[in-house]
Amino acid sequence: MSAFKKIAACALVVGGVGVAGPLAAQESPTIVTVVKVTGENWFKRMEEGVVAYDKENADVNASQVGPAKADAAQQGRLIEDLIAKKVDAIAVVPMDPSALEGVFKRAMKRGIKVITHEADNLKNTQVDIEAFDNTAFGAHFNERLSECMGHTGKWTSFVGSLGSLTHVQWADGGAEYAKQFPGMELVSPKNESFNDANKAYDKAKELLRRYPDIKGFQGGAAIDVIGIGRAVEEAGLNGKVCVVGLGLPQDTGRYLESGAVQSISFWDPKDAGFVMNKVAKMVIDGVEFTEGMDLGVPGYNKIHIKKGPGEGVILVGQAWVDVDKSNYKDYPF
Structure with missing residues (x-):
């Protein structure tokens, strides 16, 4: 609380009988x-x-x-x-x-x-x-992802949770955008990370094992690209697998530098x-x-x-x- 706010609060206490009503109405x-x-x-x-x-x-x-x-x-x-x-x-x-x-x-x-x-x-x-506009934002993610992938290959999407509305809207927006490219194949969509980079990492490792030819990941929660980037880096797939999604610059910087993540977008x-x-x-x-x-x-x-x-x-x-x-x-x- 600022000094001004503290003074105002004290004034309410010591204002005296007869002004308590008007002063109370002025409370922040x-x-x-x-x-x-x-x-x-x-x-x-x-x-x-x-x-x-x-x-x-x-x-x-x-x-x-x-x-x-x-x-x-x-x-x-x-x-x-x-x-x-x-x-x-x-x-x-x-x-x-x-x-x-x-x-x-x-x-x-x-x-x-x-x-x-x-x-x-x-x-x-x-x-x-x-x-x-959330649908447009998801389409924008996939525009960058599909371009990185050469508009062909398997890709997947992540969300914080299936209840996280905007994440689902971004995943759906990306999926709709990708439909214009016959060579783009969406597999195991909307993987839940529960806003946990370690969970995103574990899920990304699982998907890399299940789909050894997967070429793209679209992240939803702000930490997804961190976990996915770590899994891609450990697998020695920097530059071979494309990763885009929501993120913060300083969190994602090391993976942008290494090539494990290609780009992020944020507000x-x-x-x-x-x-x-x-x-x-x-x-x-x-x-x-x-x-x-x-x-x-x-x-x-x-x-x-x-x-x-x-x-x-x-x-x-x-x-x-x-x-x-x-x-x-x-x-x-």
């Missing part, structure tokens, strides 16, 4: 970001955005929490705790959006504002924020964390979102608005970045 709203898992570098980077928003906005208390492992049930329990604490808004990156519909509905009934990210199928959210989690909190405050303040609105955050300068499946809206940005061996050092995270 609390926004809590709930991520898929604590400790993963993607969400460490996201927390930088949450902290930056908190520091830049003295009238808001913003923080981030997450479960110890990527598990929808654990994430749900954290949200239940926040409902009990009567926070003003939650900004959630759901592990499994459908598994959290009930808890989001309860939060909204209690007057808590619900903002989500990577969950455009949710009914019980006021605003879902997407960094880009900056720091910007996503910041914009989720900014949108949460806008919802608290009753701000109306309009087509083409500039949210003042890179990649979200001209948002597209879609009607969500429930009463809420979906805000779509243009925030993806492509990185390979030639430029990953330009991004210090």
Whole structure:
């Protein structure tokens, strides 16, 4: 909490009889970001955005929490705790959006504002924020993968989990794109890594044994390319097997350098964390979102608005970045 916020809190305590009501109404709203898992570098980077928003906005208390492992049930329990604490808004990156519909509905009934990210199928959210069109992002992965593969050969896809909506959308987008090339053969699609690089590594090793002629891997979770790249490198297949997917530059750098991974794409989690909190405050303040609105955050300068499946809206940005061996050092995270 900033010094200003501490002073404001003290003022509420010592303000005296007769002004308690008006002062209480001025208490800073609390926004809590709930991520898929604590400790993963993607969400460490996201927390930088949450902290930056908190520091830049003295009238808001913003923080981030997450479960110890990527598990929808654990994430749900954290949200239940926040409902009990009567926070003003939650900004959630759901592990499994459908598994959290009930808890989001309860939060909204209690007057808590619900903002989500990577969950455009949710009914019980006021605003879902997407960094880009997810089907197009998956197709873009496969465009790079199929080009690396010479548009021919066996390939597979990874997801954090089958409940991780955006990962599934990317895998499906990639599969649809690959259909234009008769020589591309999708095998064992949507392998689950559960946001664990070691699990991705073990699965990639298994697939390399099962399909010794496999030529391509499309990763979904931010750590998939790390595990897959390690398996490819250990098998001595650098440059012979193509690996693309979501990732962070500094996590993936060594595999980009060795040729075990060809390219990654991402959106900056720091910007996503910041914009989720900014949108949460806008919802608290009753701000109306309009087509083409500039949210003042890179990649979200001209948002597209879609009607969500429930009463809420979906805000779509243009925030993806492509990185390979030639430029990953330009991004210090």
